[in-house]
Amino acid sequence: MPQKLTFRKKIALELFRQYRKNAKKIHQLNYIFWEATLRCNLNCLHCGSDCKKEAATKDMPVADFISAIDDIREIVEPNHTMVVFTGGEPILRKDLEICGKQLYERGFPWGIVSNGFHLTHERIQSLLNTGMRAATISLDGLEASHNWLRGNKNSFKNAVSAIANLSKIHDFRFDVVTCANRKNVGELPEIKKLLLELGVTEWRIFTIAPIGRAAQMNDLQLPPNDFKSVFDFIANERKQNDLKVNFGCEGFLGYYEGEVRDNLFFCRAGINVASVLTDGSISACPNLRDNFIQGNIYEDSFREIWETKFQLHRDRSWAKTGECSSCEFFKYCEGNGLHFHSGPNSELSICHYKKIQEASN
Amino acid sequence: MKLKIAKTYNRFIAFFLWLLGIGSTAALNGCIGGYEYGSPHADFKINGMVTNQDNEKIPGIKVKVDYDSTYTDSDGKYNISVEAFPKDQNFFIQFSDIDGGENGNYQTLDTVVVFVDPEFKNGEGWYEGETSKEFDVKLKAEN
Numbered sequence: 001m002p003q004k005l006t007f008r009k010k011i012a013l014e015l016f017r018q019y020r021k022n023a024k025k026i027h028q029l030n031y032i033f034w035e036a037t038l039r040c041n042l043n044c045l046h047c048g049s050d051c052k053k054e055a056a057t058k059d060m061p062v063a064d065f066i067s068a069i070d071d072i073r074e075i076v077e078p079n080h081t082m083v084v085f086t087g088g089e090p091i092l093r094k095d096l097e098i099c100g101k102q103l104y105e106r107g108f109p110w111g112i113v114s115n116g117f118h119l120t121h122e123r124i125q126s127l128l129n130t131g132m133r134a135a136t137i138s139l140d141g142l143e144a145s146h147n148w149l150r151g152n153k154n155s156f157k158n159a160v161s162a163i164a165n166l167s168k169i170h171d172f173r174f175d176v177v178t179c180a181n182r183k184n185v186g187e188l189p190e191i192k193k194l195l196l197e198l199g200v201t202e203w204r205i206f207t208i209a210p211i212g213r214a215a216q217m218n219d220l221q222l223p224p225n226d227f228k229s230v231f232d233f234i235a236n237e238r239k240q241n242d243l244k245v246n247f248g249c250e251g252f253l254g255y256y257e258g259e260v261r262d263n264l265f266f267c268r269a270g271i272n273v274a275s276v277l278t279d280g281s282i283s284a285c286p287n288l289r290d291n292f293i294q295g296n297i298y299e300d301s302f303r304e305i306w307e308t309k310f311q312l313h314r315d316r317s318w319a320k321t322g323e324c325s326s327c328e329f330f331k332y333c334e335g336n337g338l339h340f341h342s343g344p345n346s347e348l349s350i351c352h353y354k355k356i357q358e359a360s361n
Numbered sequence: 362m363k364l365k366i367a368k369t370y371n372r373f374i375a376f377f378l379w380l381l382g383i384g385s386t387a388a389l390n391g392c393i394g395g396y397e398y399g400s401p402h403a404d405f406k407i408n409g410m411v412t413n414q415d416n417e418k419i420p421g422i423k424v425k426v427d428y429d430s431t432y433t434d435s436d437g438k439y440n441i442s443v444e445a446f447p448k449d450q451n452f453f454i455q456f457s458d459i460d461g462g463e464n465g466n467y468q469t470l471d472t473v474v475v476f477v478d479p480e481f482k483n484g485e486g487w488y489e490g491e492t493s494k495e496f497d498v499k500l501k502a503e504n
Contacts (some may be wrong), residue, residue, distance in 0.1 A: 012383045019374045022367040080446070171488050258383040 003255035016264045024314045033275040037088040043151035057278045062099040068297040078107035086113045097130040104131030116162030135174040141184030167199030175202035206248035224359035234260040251352025252333030267337040270313020291343035322347035379453045403447035406493035408440040421460040447489040450476045466503035
């Protein structure tokens with residue numbers, strides 16, 4: 001039988017619904033992704049960006065991104081606005097430190113999302129010297145399964161080395177991200193053991209979204225029972241208090257809301273989160289498709305776009321279609337994360353709640 | 362004005378959610394991790410004594426702030442530290458009696474510790490250091 005929402009959770013979800021409504025009104029930008037490059041040193045099976053070693057789109061000059069940051073500076077609190085370098089693999093850019101230093105001088109905290117492959121001790125020190133305060137490193141399994149997904153026989157060794165180096169840094173916030181798939185779902189307890197040995201304190205687990213290359217590979221999608229087992233694993237591990245485990249920011253999870261994440265489900269794309277993509281496009285979360293793009297820093301003011309656009313991100317009523325149209329939980333979910341839609345007004349590609357129910361029945 | 366009301370409203374909601382055991386102020390504000398993720402930060406140290414209404418010290422009381430918790434020692438004293446943004450802060454704090462009747466039975470107390478214009482010491486870079494506050498409480502006996 002499916003596990004039902006308790007009275008306590010129902011109250012919490014109703015309160016949080018109002019919280020979300022207020023957050024949409026406030027529309028405070030506090031998280032900016034910069035797609036620093038589309039180049040990548042790996043060839044991951046699940047890549048959401050379809051990155052290549054040599055990308056067709058050239059890297060954006062640092063000065064252009066900083067100019068966009070200066071444009072938006074008056075409507076954000078820099079110290080409360082995180083800038084995250086993503087990609088591609090941002091570490092391939094040799095001028096990240098120049099960008100980081102300029103952000104630091106403007107009061108913006110910044111961090112990176114990296115596969116860790118080229119994140120050597122020396123490069124970490126260089127980034128720290130220019131103000132890097134946070135990092136997220138991907139580790140998608142034990143050696144064989146990680147290397148399989150990442151398409152490189154040395155990727156596990158290098159990622160583990162980067163994680164070990166980051167763990168030693170005093171006063172530095174970082175976490176490890178794992179994309180659960182058919183190959184690694186049974187390894188989660190062993191991965192946790194490894195992370196504890198490496199000195200990691202925070203771990204986030206995602207499932208693999210059917211976008212980018214992963215859209216062509218059904219093998220990467222977990223069957224319902226394995227899918228549900230991920231949440232049982234996280235809920236149980238959170239009780240152990242030895243490692244802070246969270247499920248990523250995807251999907252309304254029914255009974256598991258409040259059990260597997262620090263917060264309740266809320267896709268903040270376009271509500272608190274914006275992205276500047278390599279070609280200058282202004283979007284919300286960098287995982288969104290092109291048709292969610294709201295402007296371009298080479299043609300528009302970043303500030304004006306944030307203040308006047310992003311309507312479809314703040315009003316998700318368009319998502320109440322297809323299987324969502326009759327769902328009793330749409331008011332809490334609002335059509336899952338936007339990256340699970342091929343575009344505005346499109347139907348949902350995967351419903352987390354429904355998949356959990358399939359396993360429960 | 363409307364935005365100010367919405368912000369205040371959300372702070373209340375965050376508090377009630379915390380009482381329900383879901384979310385923390387940091388988790389409710391952030392996308393990846395808390396909003397303090399890699400930003401300037403400081404340690405807010407809270408220490409004090411837990412007594413009953415007859416001024417007797419109570420050991421073994423669980424003290425919880427966000428995701429951290431500790432217990433009062435044999436003298437009813439506790440110390441707990443929270444990492445947060447270096448500015449005025451309100452922390453929800455809970456005192457609960459979880460050891461059964463061993464040291465008496467007391468009602469759970471949910472309250473707020475307020476830091477106004479905190480002074481930070483021993484900081485470096487974006488770590489602005491630490492500040493502390495004495496916070497003594499009295500617990501009511503269970504009816």
